[in-house]
Amino acid sequence: MSSDYEFSDYEYEDDEESMDVEGGSASSEEDMGMDEVYDDEIKIVSEGKKAYEVDYKPLTLQQVKDLVVADVDYISTIFGVDSDVAALLLRHMDWNKDRLTEKYMDNASSISITAGVSPVPKPSYPTSDRSKRVTRSSKSSKKLGQPSSFEPFLCPICFDDTATDTLALSCGHTFCTGCWTVYTISKIRDEGEHRILCMAENCGVVALDPFVHKALGDDEDTIARYDELLVRNYVACNKNLKYCPYPSCDRSVSCPTASSRSALSTIVPTVSCGADPKHKFCFGCTIDGDHRPVLCTIAKMWLKKCRDDSETANWIKSNTKECSKCQSTIEKNGGCNHMTCKKCKYEFCWVCMGPWAEHGTAWYSCNRYDDKSGVDARDAQSKSRASLERYLHYYNRWANHEQSAKLSIELYMKTEKKMEEMQLTTDLTWIEVQFMKKAVDIVENCRTTLKWTYAMAYYLQNGNQKAMFEDNQRDLERAVEDLSELLEQPIESEYIPVLRQKVTDKSVYVQKRNEILLEDTAKGYLEERWKWNDIVIDTL
Known part of the structure; x- marks a missing residue:
């Protein structure tokens, strides 16, 4: 049976026992959305699949981009809008096509405004206030830097009145290209932001992808970073997808069987991104590497306990002991090994825990190990130590x-x-x-x-x-x-x-x-x- 899924990270001496299944073709997925890929592929089960293995599919960066394009084309066709507008609408709804379709069909204008595709409509004024409206409009244009036929353009950001190249979003707020470039680069590279808002105060319009690319010009590195942020946003919003956590790896993994919390109570979804060498990680949690056979919840609990208790445990074990007579926990507060329990007044040696009366001047020679692991836990302190x-x-x-x-x-x-x-x-x-x-x-x-x-x-x-x-x-x-x-x-x-x-x-x-x-x-x-x-x- 041919499949793109990998069901095992182990290899055997005998080729016939190898479970590293290869095959399939990524090209058949280019015209499919994420749902179609899952419906057709995830039901495939290897005949030799083991109980501790899960079905998953490694995805290259290009395969994820193909899934993005498929979702965008789907929404673009249904709504009758440009693909760039469809992409912005999908990002606003965290790539939930069903929810977006429902909201858009109810009120297309409202969802377009909240998504940043369209500007908030200007309030209408009564006919009698026509003169006030014209005056207010003129002041607004001057304040926002919109060029007019009567005065030169003045960029509201840099106040350069010699700038000739300008850019504006659908809201009409115009700024010089230089300011747009600096602003866009800062948002992408410094803040890791893919949602580029208009620079005008209190404007919620978002720049479409062609506008961002135009503002960046020939800055190929920032354009690549912007495209990467868009893909990462798609993966982060899709519960069936996860990026490989290894540094500098751009691959992803789809694992629908491990996308629900209930599933993680019975499986440990260890997957591999398919890179060479293979990067293994857990799809269900953020713990590095493979933590089989323990469940994600228990693994997190154990790591938290280690962080909280390991130093305390080491200190207690190194700095305290139990009185041999009354089992009280005692901390050594001086250099002398002659100890006296404050509770029962028992005198003993800190090194060997034996009676001090038997040591005399030879206290330093007590070097035999005495296993006291069989002592019963008789009080709260003993139980704590146990x-x-x-x-x-x-x-x-x-x-x-x-x-x-x-x-x-x-x-x-x-x-x-x-x-x-x-x-x-x-x-x-x-x-x-x-x-x-x-x-x-x-x-x-x-x-x-x-x-x-x-x-x-x-x-x-x-x-x-x-x-x-x-x-x-x-x-x-x-x-x-x-x-x-x-x-x-x-x-x-x-x-x-x-x-x-x-x-x-x-x-x-x-x-x-x-x-x-x-x-x-x-x-x-x-x-x-x-x-x-x-x-x-x-x-x-």
Whole structure:
């Protein structure tokens, strides 16, 4: 089945298992509006589509522009107006064609005025006030700088009476071309504004696209920036579209299945813009990268908790301890390690928490670690510390995998050197040594998955389902560490064939373990078998 949709970001050793589907033609979409594209394309489902994958379509900048043109042509044909006017009306209604059609059919004049296409009509005066009307009109023309046959034109902005090139919108307010150019460039480049209002005070008329291009003249960079702002406005107003968040990337992604809040309670819509290299991001939220298997709401909750609690947790863990006798939380306020609990007067050593009477002058030699994790939480402070210890358990492992993933750049450099060394010491080609780079990619992807599994596990209720989830987590983590260890091994020419086979086999296994975890988690969302802590239940 041919489709423009991509259903997987993973690649397999066997070509027959690859889910990176290519095909289709963008030209067939040029004559379609957004609705037609979705109706015809989004219903396509891959036969091997996994539970944790979503249907989406990468779009180039030109494809988005084609969708804009299709919507503009549709409104232009229905209303019988120029395409530039239709575009301005659509922007005013946030590109909602149905709502615009309804409003325009009810009162075309009113919607044209509020959209800035037409000026507010001037008030009519009684016939008896004709002389006053003429006088007022004359003063108004002079104030606004409208040229007359009796006096030279004076620009109301720069007061240049020698300017011969002027521009005016449909409202008739005339200004010199130089002032229009400076004003338009400032609005576009400094303010990032695509809605260029008339410079006259209290005038709501908006410049059409041809007028903006004429005011900008030969400034190609600003014209390109203006066109980009128009496309970004279209994408921002369409809930089925999102721009790729990666810097300098102008691609977009359409994902209607993830455009509703209710859908985000059962799926994690990880998509790719289709650029090379592929940029993966979540369509449902603004979190960078892929945060599968945890839902958007829970991922945001976890990140907020990390921002709020990590520094506090580190400070408490470093600067306070519990009294060994009454479990009161104590802060060290001096350099001496001889501590006395103010609550129960128990004297102990700050270093080893043992009784001070047993130390004598040898207090500095207490270097044995005593695991007190089994102490019951008997009061509010103990419960608080137990909660902190639980949080740190998951946070430290989350942060560890995040740091390991960030070090992938260094691992890539080491791997490339090993690949070059393999070529020099064996008869393997550059393509044949790519198994090393592919293994690094798999390790990086799986560490990202593992990182977010700890965020999910933190909010899961204890029980059989959590136990099975943590079993899958443990198996994946163990396999990732084994593969990482293989990649770190020194290269010995006589063992390269064996190393290649081991890395290839382990890569396939690690990838399978990653898919098993993601697949089971995604099915758990659909089956509603995950049981969350109260704080999550209140949020979902």
